[in-house]
Amino acid sequence: MTRKNRTLRLIVMAIVIVVPILLLVVPPLLPTRTQFALWPINPASPTASRLDRVWTIVTYVAVAVVLLVGGLMFYAILTFGHSGPLSDDDEPPQIHGNSRLEITWTSIPIVIVAVLLAIAVATLQLNAPPRVLASNTVQVDIRGYQWGWAYTFPQLPGLSIPVGDLHLPVDRTIEWRVTSSDVVHDWWVPALDGHMDAYPTHIERDVIYTSRAGTFYAQCSKFCGLYHWKMHNNVIVEPAAAFTTWALANGAKRADIDKLVGGATGATMPRR
Numbered sequence: 001m002t003r004k005n006r007t008l009r010l011i012v013m014a015i016v017i018v019v020p021i022l023l024l025v026v027p028p029l030l031p032t033r034t035q036f037a038l039w040p041i042n043p044a045s046p047t048a049s050r051l052d053r054v055w056t057i058v059t060y061v062a063v064a065v066v067l068l069v070g071g072l073m074f075y076a077i078l079t080f081g082h083s084g085p086l087s088d089d090d091e092p093p094q095i096h097g098n099s100r101l102e103i104t105w106t107s108i109p110i111v112i113v114a115v116l117l118a119i120a121v122a123t124l125q126l127n128a129p130p131r132v133l134a135s136n137t138v139q140v141d142i143r144g145y146q147w148g149w150a151y152t153f154p155q156l157p158g159l160s161i162p163v164g165d166l167h168l169p170v171d172r173t174i175e176w177r178v179t180s181s182d183v184v185h186d187w188w189v190p191a192l193d194g195h196m197d198a199y200p201t202h203i204e205r206d207v208i209y210t211s212r213a214g215t216f217y218a219q220c221s222k223f224c225g226l227y228h229w230k231m232h233n234n235v236i237v238e239p240a241a242a243f244t245t246w247a248l249a250n251g252a253k254r255a256d257i258d259k260l261v262g263g264a265t266g267a268t269m270p271r272r
């Protein structure tokens, strides 16, 4: 191999290996991480924090594997690379039946995948909705349609949001129940929860805790037709007073709102 060819190959391989690593590793380290709104980062609920932890572990394990395999590949190519016509004498020694080597390179990936599986299953268990909910849990019915999301609150009759942003009180247990009136959609607010598929005639429920106020990006994540891209909006988690103002302006009765968010504070509720 000529020096020029070798340098060129080195540069191409460096790009192939380094660019994906940079894309994976750098965004979570940036101070303005929220601009990557669909990354499961900057979690605002315990549920999303646990998902974020799994995501981070998987990412760094994957990067370590890429570095290891890519490094060995680099080493092999640069050390044993050959150019020009081959003669019979150029064939490297052929290795067959090295049981120790084969067991090693089979068992390492199995162990890695088993550990990641155990972490993922444990997280799923922790994120499962509890059987008993706090008495002042806020229930939200979320209905996907082509192409938008509509919200109602069973405890706040009269409040109906056919289109637009969803507001929620901070420091509250929220039970959201997701369905669809036409095709399959997917309710996804990365900062608060994992994906929730929205099927017609089926209610998918999950329970989260709004541990931090803020404006969080929501996006339908199932391709549901021509204007799927329009199915995004914000979930605004805010103090009880701001939530009350919003609910009043959208048709809820004050007595119902006071009953729901004017009573006990989050400190008395189980955090999950």
Ligand SMILES: [Cu+2]
Binding pocket: 185, 186, 220, 221, 222, 223, 224, 225, 228, 229, 231
């Ligand atoms: Cu969609």
